[in-house]
Amino acid sequence: MSLIDWHEEYSVGIASVDHEHREMINLINAVYDNLSSNASKDQIEAFLGEIYTKISAHFALEEKIMKAKAYDEYEGHKEDHERLLDEIRDIMDFYETDDYFSDKDLADQLERWFSEHFRTRDARLHKHLG
Amino acid sequence: MLNWLRLSGRYLFEHLEAVFNVSFGDRYNPFYYLGSLAFFFFWIVAVSGLYLYAFFETSMLGAYSSIEYLTVDQWYLGGVFRSLHRYASDAMVITMGLHMLRELVMDRYRGVRWFSWFTGIPLIWLVYASGIGGYWLVWDQMAQYIAVMTSEWLDWLPIINEPMARNFINQASLSDRFFSLLAFLHIGIPLMLLLVMWIHIQRLSNPRTNPPRVLMVGSILAMLVLSLIKPAVSQAPANLDLSVSTIDIDWFYLFVYPLMEKTSAGTLWILASAISLFLALLPWMPPLLRKPAVVVNLDNCNGCERCYEDCPYSAITMEPRSDGLDFEKQAMVQDSMCISCGLCVGACPTATPFRRKTDLIPGIELPDHPLKALREAIIEQTATLEGDQRVLLMGCDYGVNLDKVALPGVVAIKLPCVAALPPSFLDFVISRKHADGVLLTGCHAGDCHERFGIEWLEQRLAGKRDPMLRKRVPRERIVTFWAGEEGGRKLLAEVSRFQQDLAVLGPYTPPQSDVRRRASGTEESA
Numbered sequence: 001m002s003l004i005d006w007h008e009e010y011s012v013g014i015a016s017v018d019h020e021h022r023e024m025i026n027l028i029n030a031v032y033d034n035l036s037s038n039a040s041k042d043q044i045e046a047f048l049g050e051i052y053t054k055i056s057a058h059f060a061l062e063e064k065i066m067k068a069k070a071y072d073e074y075e076g077h078k079e080d081h082e083r084l085l086d087e088i089r090d091i092m093d094f095y096e097t098d099d100y101f102s103d104k105d106l107a108d109q110l111e112r113w114f115s116e117h118f119r120t121r122d123a124r125l126h127k128h129l130g
Numbered sequence: 131m132l133n134w135l136r137l138s139g140r141y142l143f144e145h146l147e148a149v150f151n152v153s154f155g156d157r158y159n160p161f162y163y164l165g166s167l168a169f170f171f172f173w174i175v176a177v178s179g180l181y182l183y184a185f186f187e188t189s190m191l192g193a194y195s196s197i198e199y200l201t202v203d204q205w206y207l208g209g210v211f212r213s214l215h216r217y218a219s220d221a222m223v224i225t226m227g228l229h230m231l232r233e234l235v236m237d238r239y240r241g242v243r244w245f246s247w248f249t250g251i252p253l254i255w256l257v258y259a260s261g262i263g264g265y266w267l268v269w270d271q272m273a274q275y276i277a278v279m280t281s282e283w284l285d286w287l288p289i290i291n292e293p294m295a296r297n298f299i300n301q302a303s304l305s306d307r308f309f310s311l312l313a314f315l316h317i318g319i320p321l322m323l324l325l326v327m328w329i330h331i332q333r334l335s336n337p338r339t340n341p342p343r344v345l346m347v348g349s350i351l352a353m354l355v356l357s358l359i360k361p362a363v364s365q366a367p368a369n370l371d372l373s374v375s376t377i378d379i380d381w382f383y384l385f386v387y388p389l390m391e392k393t394s395a396g397t398l399w400i401l402a403s404a405i406s407l408f409l410a411l412l413p414w415m416p417p418l419l420r421k422p423a424v425v426v427n428l429d430n431c432n433g434c435e436r437c438y439e440d441c442p443y444s445a446i447t448m449e450p451r452s453d454g455l456d457f458e459k460q461a462m463v464q465d466s467m468c469i470s471c472g473l474c475v476g477a478c479p480t481a482t483p484f485r486r487k488t489d490l491i492p493g494i495e496l497p498d499h500p501l502k503a504l505r506e507a508i509i510e511q512t513a514t515l516e517g518d519q520r521v522l523l524m525g526c527d528y529g530v531n532l533d534k535v536a537l538p539g540v541v542a543i544k545l546p547c548v549a550a551l552p553p554s555f556l557d558f559v560i561s562r563k564h565a566d567g568v569l570l571t572g573c574h575a576g577d578c579h580e581r582f583g584i585e586w587l588e589q590r591l592a593g594k595r596d597p598m599l600r601k602r603v604p605r606e607r608i609v610t611f612w613a614g615e616e617g618g619r620k621l622l623a624e625v626s627r628f629q630q631d632l633a634v635l636g637p638y639t640p641p642q643s644d645v646r647r648r649a650s651g652t653e654e655s656a
Contacts, residue, residue, distance in 0.1 A: 016457045046486035049484040056480065056482060056597070060596065082598065082600075089602060090641070
């Protein structure tokens with residue numbers, strides 16, 4: 001079972017952005033699968049590092065596209081990106097250092113982290129640029 | 131030999147600049163803006179020249195008297211413009227000369243930087259041709275001297291059939307049309323100069339053609355005061371029936387003529403050509419500077435353009451995707467333009483040390499400074515540190531020599547440029563507790579060897595430029611210190627002050643965060 005499923009309505013209509021969104025969903029699902037199969041903490045951490053890298057690059061690309069298209073809510077969207085990057089780093093650090101931060105916490109936080117931005121900010125971006 | 135000359139020259143400049151740093155500060159030191167100051171002086175000369183041209187009469191008798199009218203009758207405006215025209219021209223020669231010398235001793239003329247150096251050589255000739263032409267137009271005794279000497283110099287060349295000097299045998303032999311030609315040249319040559327100035331900066335991205343406002347205002351005021359205290363005036367009118375004996379000359383522009391008098395026109399030609407040729411060939415004289423250019427790794431490039439935005443030498447272009455992936459563009463490096471500063475690596479969002487699943491290969495990387503090795507060096511070297519004042523010192527080759535820094539609780543790692551360090555490495559060092567604080571050091575604040583290293587880094591740390599240092603990283607654990615090569619002692623003081631601060635801060639604790647609060651373990655108690 002996967003944590004997040006790709007739906008066609010997620011598409012923002014820009015091939016590169018959609019491609020990376022799919023990659024991101026696959027990565028998060030891979031973490032979830034690994035968690036379910038009791039993978040080592042080290043393996044999970046390696047996946048989190050990968051998510052951080054991919055999402056950093058993805059946001060950079062999305063920001064470039066928004067700027068190029070003079071998207072009206074660029075500032076707010078960008079702020080949200082920065083907040084999300086801080087948050088994924090928090091998730092990484094807590095998972096690594098905090099014994100109370102369980103595997104279930106990690107799965108919940110990741111799902112929440114990904115979906116919130118996706119449902120609000122990116123959905124609006126889709127309406128305006130798609 | 132060349133190296134020794136360069137190093138001693140650099141030593142002299144560093145000490146001279148240190149004096150200026152006391153009064154100007156290291157962000158507005160005029161020595162850091164010599165090229166842009168020369169540009170600025172060009173514009174003053176151009177604007178004042180336009181005014182003067184409106185009153186100038188292009189005839190043998192009119193030339194002198196029209197300038198006398200401006201200088202004497204209209205001293206408050208025309209006279210001031212004339213003085214500005216002259217003093218700004220002198221200032222341009224001075225700043226241009228110092229600029230050239232400084233780029234030479236600071237080693238910014240070799241390798242891929244050859245283009246700006248090479249195109250600077252014709253600029254010298256054009257500036258001199260413009261200036262000498264200007265003095266000629268005044269048609270006073272100095273102009274007469276210039277006329278005789280210049281035509282003698284040009285006549286040495288076998289390309290002109292009719293000796294030019296024949297024009298200046300006596301008053302009757304000089305026609306008014308010659309003044310029209312001179313005026314035309316005095317506009318045409320500076321226009322050509324401007325064109326070459328433009329070419330000169332083509333390989334730079336965001337070329338700095340305007341000095342900081344405080345330097346512009348300051349130098350204009352200084353020249354205005356000078357214009358009022360010591361206005362530029364003409365000497366006695368030229369008279370070709372009499373020969374000029376002793377005159378004062380503008381040594382900035384006309385020093386070549388006394389030299390020619392002492393030797394010969396041919397000697398001056400040989401000397402000027404040989405020096406120009408020598409200067410033009412300097413970038414290719416050994417030791418050659420060859421550093422490998424950055425390399426794009428397509429697997430890690432989605433075409434976000436951050437490297438392209440931050441490159442100080444326009445070495446990166448964005449091209450259509452070549453590997454069939456769903457991205458529009460990819461970064462491409464023009465090796466012949468890349469100075470290997472690594473500013474692009476510091477800008478790449480995939481250049482993060484937290485990567486573990488795939489190898490740490492960023493979208494763009496310096497082959498001889500792989501990030502993976504940097505991460506390993508950081509982990510290995512900081513592992514030797516103990517206590518709660520552990521400092522990781524990072525800096526470039528153009529700042530304090532880090533090899534000489536040996537302090538308890540401190541390890542030093544060299545970077546090609548401080549801005550080659552992706553900000554997430556700072557997050558990594560602090561949050562993974564490899565050190566309690568990071569001190570970044572390099573060139574003088576206004577004088578980054580790689581042009582924008584310090585500026586970009588400061589903006590990234592302040593959250594004003596991508597990639598931004600994450601807000602979760604405590605700023606008090608990151609310190610920057612810009613002091614150039616000579617700042618050794620001050621750096622030691624800065625490190626010990628930093629260590630005291632770190633002792634007060636105590637060990638790093640992760641930030642309070644929503645993530646923690648939302649985690650099931652604490653949600654109930656919250």
